[in-house]
Amino acid sequence: MSLRTQACSERPCSRQCRSVGARACTCDQFKLTTLYNLNINKEMDPFFLAVSRFNRQRYDDCITICTQMLEKNPYDQAAWLLKCRALTKKSWIDDLEIDEEGVADILMDENAINNAPRPGTSFSRPLTSAQPGGISQVMRPMSNAGRPITGYQRPGTNRPVTSSTSRANLSTALQGQRPGTTRPVTSGGRMLRLGTASMQQQGGQFIMADKLNAKNVAKKKHIAKAVVDYLIYVESNFRRALDIASEATLLQGYNDWWWKARIGKCQFKMGLIKDAEKQFLSSLKNQDMVSLHLELAKVAVRQDQPQKAIEVFNTGLKTHAFETHLITGIARVHDMLNDPAKAITFYKKILVFDNSNIESIAQLASYHFYTDQPEVALRFYRRLVQCGVNSPELWNNMGLCCFYASQYDMALGCFDRALTMADDIAAADVWYNVGHVGIGIGDLGLAYQAFKIAVSHNPNHAESFNNLGVLELRRGNIEQAKNNYIQSSKIANYLFEPCFNAALLMLKKGEFQESYSMANQAVQIYPDHADSKELLKNLNQHFSVM
C-alpha cells in the first residue's frame, strides 16, 4: 500500500446568494385606490404623497407621513391601512424560500417516520455512491453536514433535513461555519426575534395583537387582510393571525383561497403540518396558485417525502407549465437526494425560461466542475459574472476552473481578486484552494503556508488540517502529522480522508488497534472506500495471524 497524498478534493466554496424577494409578491391583493384631492392647495395632500412613496417602495417615508396623519386624526382608516401595509412590506420576506427547520423542531418531531426507508425515498437516506446516479465522495467533497457540496447556498441546502439521523449531528447543526448560518433553535423563534427587533426599531407596537377582537377584525375585509399580514410578517404572531384568519374564512363561507392559504401558513409555522396541508389543498380547489403548490411541496419536504414533493411540483407544472419556481423545486429535491445528474436536467430547463437564473447557473457550473469538465464550468461562471454577481467565492471558483482547464495565465489572477475581496471565512476557503494550486504545481512550501493561513482564518477548516497533515508527513514530522489528522477528524466527522490517513500512519507506526478503529471510522463515513477496506482486510489478517 502506498501512502498517497489523499488531499481532500478541492472544493470551490459555495456561492452565497440569497434570492430574497426574487419572486414577485404573490399576495399583493390590495389595491389602494389613490384618493385624488381636488383642493388646489400649495401643499400636496399628505395621503397622496404617502401612497406615492409606498408605490415607489420608500416605505420609511410612507410610514412617517402616515404616522403624522394618524397623530392628527387617529381614526383615519386610510392612513392606518396604508401604514399597516407599509410596515408589512418593509419587513416582508419570501418565506417560501427561506423556511428552515429549527433544532427544536427536529428534536421534538413527533411524526413517526420509517426508520429504514428505501434509498432515494427519504432525505435521511439519500442515494450513496453505490447506487447508480449516486455521488462518489472522492469526486465530490462533502459539506459540514455530510451532504455533497452544492453550487448555490441556501438555508438548509447543506444540512440534513428532518429525520432521526440528523439528531446525531445536532452539535454540527448548532455550529454554523459562517456567521448567521447556525440553525435556529426554532423556526418560529427566529421569526419572533426578527419581529421584536423590528418593533423596537419603530418604537412601540403598532397593533395591539392581544387586544384585537378576532371576530370584529374579520368583518372588515380588507383591513383584516392587512392586519393578518402584519401579524405574520412583522410580529410573527401566528396564533393571533390564525384566530383572525379562521373567523374570516368562516365569514367568506370557506370560499376564499387567500384566507385558507394564510391559515395554512400559520398552521405550518406552528408545526401543525397535517392541518396546514388540508388548508392548502382546499385552497387549491378554490384557485390554482403557484404559491400554493410551493407551500404544499414544503409540507411534503418537512414530512420527509421527497417523492411526494416532486409529485406536487409536477401537478403544479400541469397548469403552470413555465413556472421556474416549480422546476427549481424539483431540481432541489433531486439535489437533496444526492442525485445531481437528475437535478441538472431541471436546472437546464430553468435556463430555457429564465436565462439569468443565478441558482441554475451556479449549480450547473459546480456540477460540471465536479464531473471533470472545468472548461464548461468556467463558461457558466463567466455567465455569472455577466449577470453581475461579484463575490470572492465566484472568483475563487473561476480561478480553480482556469487552473484545472490549464488556462494558467488567468488562474492566479482570479485567486488574487478573490483574496482581496474575501472576508475571514471565505478567505479560509480561498487559501485552502491556493494550497491546492501549490500542490498542483509541486510547490509544497507554498501549499504548506497557504493551508496554515487557511486554518488561522478558520480554526475549524478540517480539510486544511488534513492536507497539512499530509504535508507534515512528507517533511517527516510524524507526530505533527498525526495531530493534524486527529484534529481534522475531530472537527469534521463527515470527512473520511483524515481517518484513512491516520489509519495508514498508525499502521506504519505499528499501532494496529488505533489504526483499526480509524479505518473503521473511515469506512463508516464512506462505505465504498476501497483503500480503507483494503487496509481493514490487511489488519484483519494481521490480527488473525497474531
Place this chain on the structure above:
Amino acid sequence: MPKAKSPWIHAWSDNVAGIDTFSQLMTLADIKDDGDYKLVVADQKGKLKIYMGTNVISNEKLGFEKPTALEVFYESTKKPQLPIIAIASGSSLFYYQNFQPISKFELPYIQFSPEEKEVWNQITKVTEEQEFVSLCDRLFAIRESGIAISTISSELLSLENALEQMEYARQNYTMLIQHQNFITCMTRINKSLDEEKAVSMLVIGTEQRNIFIMDQSGMSVKKQITLKSVPTFIQCIGQFDVEYRIYAACRDGKVYVTRQGEVTDQIFSIDSKPVGLLLFEKQIVVASMNNTLHSFFLKGKKNFTMNLPAGVVDIQKLEVKRTQQSTNGQCLIVALNNGELRLYNSKDKNLIHILKNEDLISGMSYGTFGREEGSLIINNKSGGISVKMLQRQANLSSTHKPGPPAEQDIPLNVPKKTKLFVELTQRERENAQWMHKQFQKDLIKLRLKTAKQYIQMLSDGLAPMSYAQGSQIRLSASCEGIGPSFKIKLQLQNLSKTPIMGVHVNLSFNDQIYKLKGKSPFMPMLVPNLNYKIDIDIENIDPSGASDVVKVLVFNKESTVPLITANISMPLSELNMEQM
C-alpha cells in the same frame, strides 16, 4: 455471480433425524434389487439406518463404535442381486446383507520387520540397564532408517526413563510379534465387467500405508500394495481382471497412482492435506485443506487450481447422462464450511450455481435415490438430513463466458473532452509563451502575498497554532449554546518541550453586546503536551441578540505580542425570555 435459476429442487428434509455422519459413511444402493434405491447411512453413534423415501426401513444397531467407511459391493450375479454392505471400523470389516449382519473380517496382523523382531527377542532377555539402553538405541536407529516399527516400539521409545522402559517392555512383550492394522478409507472396484451391478471387490486403505484389494466374497485379501504414505481417499478406475488403476490421496499431500497393482512414478502433489478426491473421465480433482481445489489430467498435466472463499467440507461428482448432447455433463459439487453448496462445471471450472444451505454441511452423497436419478443427500452438522433433486431441465453449462470478468469490458464513465476544451488547448498552443510568462509573474506575486500573510500570521500569533516567542502553542476555540448565555470552550496545548509559565487568557469583545461572567482565567503553568480545557461563560446582553466577534488572547509577561490569539464569530443569540 451467476443469477441462473437454481438447478436444485428441494425434495424433503428432516431436521431432527439426529444423524451424525460424513460422506464416507453414506451411500445410495439398490438393497432389495427392486429398482428403488435406498439411502444407507452408518451413524457415528453406532447405528446403521436405511432410508426408503422418507421412511427409515431399517435401524440396525452396530456392535461396534466409530465406523470409518461404508461401501456396497456385489458378491455374485445371482438373482436377486442383493448387495453386501461393508462397514469398516478399526481393523475390522463388518458385512451386512438383506438388513442383517452376515459376517466379519479381521485385517491380517502386521508382522514385525526381522530387525525389530530381533531387538525384541534380545530385550526380553536383558537385565542390565546398560545393555537395555543400547538396544533401545538400535530400535531408534531402525526407525530412523525408514523401516516401519510397531506402535509398541514407538511407545517404548517415547518413554524417557530407562527403568520405565524396562517395565513397559516386560509388561507388553507377550503381545508382540504382530499388531493391528487400521482402515482409513474404502472403495470398490469391478471385477471384470463395467456394469453397475457387476461383481465387485473392496479396496481398502490402511494406516500401515497399505492398500488391500479383497476378493469378491470379502473374506480374503487378493492383493496388497504398499504406498509411501497413508492413504486417506482412494478412487479406482477399470476392472480388476482387465486393467485397473488406483488413485490414492495420501496424508503427505500427494496423490499416488498404482497401475495393475504396481506403484508408478506418477505423483500429483498438492501443497496441503487432501480433504476429497474425485475421479473424472480425464481428470482427477483433489480438494485440499487450504481452501483450494486442484485438478490434474490423468496424463499428469495440471489442469487448474481454484481458490475458494472458505474451507472445503466435501466434494462430490455429479454426472448427467441425457440424450441431448448439450446438457450432458459432469459437474462438481463442493460443500464449503460456510454453508455454501457450489456447483462447478468440471470441464471449464466455471461456477454454475451457489446454494446457501441453512446449516453447515457435514456430509453428502449424490446418486439415485428412490427412482430419481439426480438426488443429493445432505447431512447437516446439526443432525438433519435433506434431499435435493437436480432439475431435469437444469442448465449445467456455465452461465458466463470464460476469461476475464465482464466488468473489465465496461468502459469507465470518463466524460468526453468538450469542444470547448479543444478550443482552449488551441489558445494555449498559440499563446504558450505569453501564458507561461504571465503565470510565472502571477505565481511570484502569489508566493509573495502568501509569504507576507504567513509572516503576519506568525507575528500576530493567530490560532490555532502559534510559534510566537519561540513557543509552540495550539489553541482551538469554539462556542456552544444558543444564547443569551454562551460557553466558549478553549483547548490549550503546549507543543514545545519546555513549560510556559504564567499564562493569562483574556477575552476582547464589544461590551455593548457581551458581558463576561466571572473572571478571565489564569494558567500558572502549561506543561508540555497536556491538553488544558478552559470554559468561559459569556452572556449576550444586546436586546436584539446581535452577534459579534470575540477575540481570545493568550499571553504571558515576556512579551507584548500575545502568544496566540483566536477569533470566535459568535452566533446570533436567542432572546432572554425574561426580558420579553
